[in-house]
Amino acid sequence: MPANLTDLVSYLDGKLSPEMFRDYCPNGLQIEGKSEINKIVSGVTASQALIDEAIAQKADLILVHHGFFWKGEDECIKGMKRKRIKALLDHDISLIAYHLPLDAHPELGNNARLAQLLGISVTGGLEPENPRSIGNIGCLDEAMSVAEFSQLLASKLGRQPLSIAGGQHKIKTVAWCTGGAQGYIDKAHLLGVDAYVSGEVSEQTYHSAIENGIHYFAAGHHATERYGVQAVGKDLALQFGLQHQYVEIDNPV
Structure with missing residues (x-):
């Protein structure tokens, strides 16, 4: 049975307490997709490679540590940012990101x-x-x-x-x-x-x-920073009866 996106976000906000942190990016739901969630793909960073893999796996939601809309970045939706966001919107996939709250839990x-x-x-x-x-x-x-x-x-x-x-x-x-x-x-x-x-x-x-x-x-x-997002994804899958798959997009940095 699918879970409701709003319920998932409320659960994570309660679990990770993003309001306690002064962060460099918005925490929680960054891109809104379909309201019913069956499958979650998690990864460290919301890169194009991770988004493409989530599309291939027919995921409804991507959960990451490094999402979008960082302080100091170009606010315009163009180039790389446009391509990433368009792919999410075209496939009705939500993006949820938690930065410092996921470091600290x-x-x-x-x-x-x-x-x-x-x-x-x-x-x-x-x-x-x-x-x-x-x-x-x-x-x-x-x-x-x-x-x-x-x-x-x-x-x-x-x-x-x-x-x-x-x-x-x-x-x-x-x-x-x-x-x-x-x-x-x-x-x-x-x-x-x-x-x-x-x-x-x-x-x-x-x-x-x-x-x-x-x-x-x-x-x-x-x-x-590979391990927190995996733990949160597994917790969501357990709490809401969802499918979860962590995708490793290696980065030497």
């Missing part, structure tokens, strides 16, 4: 799922004073060398991370924030952890790691 979020994947026990937030902290701190069951932790990331994420050794110490306590959160390395240092993991890296991150004596790992923006 304590069970379904990108950071929570990454910890689960890597076997890190969460002990708190990267910003302890913030009830909606994006990023976490935690600990490993056993201390690891930089090489061992790098291999753990590579084996779980399917790509070799960039690693910067900030000293000779082993890694027991870790802070992490998925995606483009390399600037949080200074917050991690102030919390006294052994290592920090983000998705992307910047030139100055190297100096922060070396001078502050904290190990750093850039594991990939896409690679670290």
